[in-house]
Amino acid sequence: MITEWILDTLIRALAVGTPLLWAALGEIYAERSGVINLGVEGMMILGAFFAFAVAHTSGNPALGLLVAGVVGGASALLHAFLSVTLRANQYVSGLALAMFGLGLAGxxxxxxxxxPLLNTLPEISGLTYLGVVLAVVLWFVLYHTRLGLVIRSTGEAPAAADALGVNVARVRYLAVVFGGILAGIAGGFFSVAYRPSWTEGMTGGTGWIAIAIVIFAGWDPLRAVWGALLFGALYYLSFRLQTWIAPEALRMLPFAFTIVALAATSRRRRGEGAPEALGLPYASGEK
Amino acid sequence: MRWLTLAAVLILVGSLAVTGGAQQKLKAGFIYVGPIGDYGWTHAHDQGRKIAEKMVSGLETLYVESVPEAQAEPFIDKLIQQGARVIFTTSFGFMDGTLAAAKRYPNQIFAHASGFKRAPNMATYMADFYQVYYLNGLMAGALTKSNKVGYVGAFPIPEVKRHIGAFALGVRAVNPRATVHVRWIFEWFKPSAAKEATEALIAEGVDVFAFTEDSPTVVQVAAKRGLPSFSHYSPMQKFAPNHVVSGQLVHWEKIYVDFLSKVVAGKYTTENLQNVDYWWLLAEGAVEVGGDFGVPVSPAWKSKLQAVQVTTLDLGRLSVHDLVMKRLAQMTDPKVTFDPFTGPIRDRKGKLVVPAGKRMTVGELNTMEWAAPGIVGPWPKEP
Structure with a gap:
């Protein structure tokens, strides 16, 4: 009985957590480079639509995911152009991208x-395991390689990185586009694996939860794995437990967790907070 | 020469104006709560709008989608500025906004779906599924092996409670030992919630599913485990041809065509709508039983339903398939010789809620909060 509960919950945590993890990992890299991208939901829904359209037309769901990644990356490029090259307000540009994505996909x-989609991907598929592997790799790159140091330095102290010869704009562009690719694939997961079909607004706010997980995880790829799984498990349990606990209260469970997590992480150790230059445009030669 | 040209232009413009006047069109505006691509409630209204546009001559339509429930009025203003003479608002939450607009625009006609407030220039309309859910319940009761039937509900409001209640009455009519397990998701459209709620029900041993949510999610999740389900609102049989047994389908166009034709004919005016309330069911053809149009029972499940025999008080012993068809015929009959909410009915706590021989009125159905026997699970606001 209890093992069944644990197994059921674990499987659902993996299924619900997969798109959250992919989107969160991408957002962590963008934010680590100093660019906050609130457009995750928009990039995801575009990914979801294109993944479905390509998977349906070609009969190949993996190809759909690939195209979803390209589309996600391309839409992130727009955000990078506005916030890095034009130095627009990153929050406004990101929100605009979220709305643009939802509108365009609609x-x-x-x-x-x-x-209906005939050829689909299994729900717990390579994408789930790859997501965990990706988290480990991204964690390693971020903390133990020169590339990671470069990315972190553009997010923490872009002027210093610039002085050391780092092309801040280029690093930020690449990080934002990388984030978009992962968000696009996360969206594609919805339309070819999680619920194989297309419906307007089908990502249903997952992009916003992913952004919350980034903060909860303290911008750490490994902790994002736990964040995504925990949210997934609580989300499933919020329905499973309805026999015993009032559904109105359970509704809040996964979200209350997010708020508690945010509060808990505000007492964090040095070096675990948000990147210092997060949200700030950078122009070479300016103080 | 110049005069000649001017005269020609004047005649041309004049004739255009005349023909324009002669073919004066009726413009109707629709306020939708969701996107027309939801494949549920709003999608169904939009299908109705398109059919009405074809069937009512001289009708032109406008629509606004994804309107927040509190913001009906500014969008009504906009549609009226664009020339709409009839406004349909298609969500319960638009009720007060529509009534306020009806007072501000006494020369326009309003119709509000699923509400109960009317005015001389504001009617109400609804195509309701409760009879269809009863028929689905009869089938579900025959098909469950675990005696646990599942229902994923949107919001615990009278409309959904009425549907689950009718469904449960159907289940119990053929299988008194079966229970209906309910999970609430508090959204009209939320595929991920519908999905995890279905998974939770599967984990508890439920093996037949019905639901209220505007996507084929429940159907898809159940089919993946090889379990039967009943599609909701749109023809979802194609999402799981071997697993969708039946379902609920709507024909909003029946109401839209009827209403707009009467406006065109001058039968409905801005002064006589106070008591115009469309409560259209099977008999009026506004709703249909089936997972696809014209298919009340999926061929894949017909023989299974024919194999289960039940005894009824009025029809004797017959198969569940035949019972469904008989009840369908009785409710399609203009005289409506059968209704699921006919007493005596006790709620799940044992209280007599419908006295023997009485049928629930539209008003009672619209405010129904009690849970039918066999329903298991949370029931907010249960009396």
Whole structure:
């Protein structure tokens, strides 16, 4: 009985956590380079639509995910251009991207709703395991390689990095686009694996939860794994436990966790907080 | 020459104006709560709008989608500025906004779906599923092996409670030992919530599913485990051809065409709508039983339903398939010789809620909070 509960919950945690993890990992890299991208939801929904459209047309869901990554990356490029090159307000640009993505996917998706997808990917697939492997690799790169040092330095002290010969703009561009690719794939997971079909707004706010997990995880890829799994487990349990606990209270469970987690991480040790230059545009030669 | 040209232009413009006046079109505006691509409630209204546009001559339509429930009024203003003479608002939450607009625009006609407030220039309308859910319940009761039937509910409001209640009455009519396990997701459209709620029900041994949520999620999740389900609102049979047994389908166009034709004919005016309330069911053709149009029972499940025999008080011993068809015929009959909410009915606590021989009124159905026997799980606001 109890093992069944644990096994059920673990499987659901992995399924719900997979897109959260992918999106959060991408966002961690973008933010580590100093660019906050609130457009995760928009990039995800574009990924979801294109993954479905390509998977349906070609019959190949993996190809759909690939295209979702490209589309996510391309939409992130827009955010990078606005916030890095034009030095626009990153929060405004990100929110605009979220709305733009939802709107564009809605328009493009007209007529695609109500079509079943014949070839789908299993829910717990390579994407889940790859996500965990990716988290380990990204953690290693971030803390134990020169590349990681470069990325972190552009997020912590872009002027110093610049003085040391780092091309801050280029690093930020690459990090933001990388984040977009992962968000696009995360969105694609919804439409070809988690619930194989297209419906407007089908990512249902997952992008925002991913951003919360980034903060909860203290911008650490390994901790993002636990954040995503914990949210996934609590989300499932919020329905499973309805027989015993009032559903109104359970509704808040996964989200209350997020708030508690945010509060808990505010008492963090040195070096675990947000990147110092997060959200600040940088121009070479300026103080 | 110049005069001639001017005269020609004047005649042309004049004739255009005349023909324009002669073919004066009726413009109807629709306020939708969700995106038309939701494949659920709003999608179904939009299908109705498109069919009405084809069927009512001279009708032109406008629509706004994804309107927040508190913001109906500014969008109504906009549609009226664009020339709309009839406004349909298609969500319960638009009720007060619509009523306020109806007072501000006494020369326009309003119709509000699923509400209960009316005015001389504001009617109400609803195509309700409770009879269809009862038929689905009959089938579910026959098909469950674990005697646990599942229901993923959107919000614990009277409309959804009525549907679960009718469904549970159907289940119990053929299988008195079966229970209906309910999970609430507090969203009309939230595929991830519908999915995890279904997974939770599967983990508890549920093996047949019905639901209220605007996506085919529950159908897809159940089918993956090889379990039967009943599709909701749109034709979802194609998402799981071997697992969708039946479902609920709507024909909003029946109401839209009827209403707009009467506006065109001058039968409905801005002064006589105070008592116009469309409460359209199977008999009016506004709803249909099935996972796809014209398919009340999936061929894949027909023989299984024919194999289960039940005894009824009024029809004697017959198969569940035949019982479904008989009840469907009785409710499609204009005289409606059968209704699921006919007393005596006790709620799950044992209290008599519908006296023997009485049928629940539309008003009672619209405010129903009690849980039917066999329902298991949380029931907020249970009396």
């Amino acid at each position: 328009v493009l998706g007209r007529g695609w709703e109500g079509i």
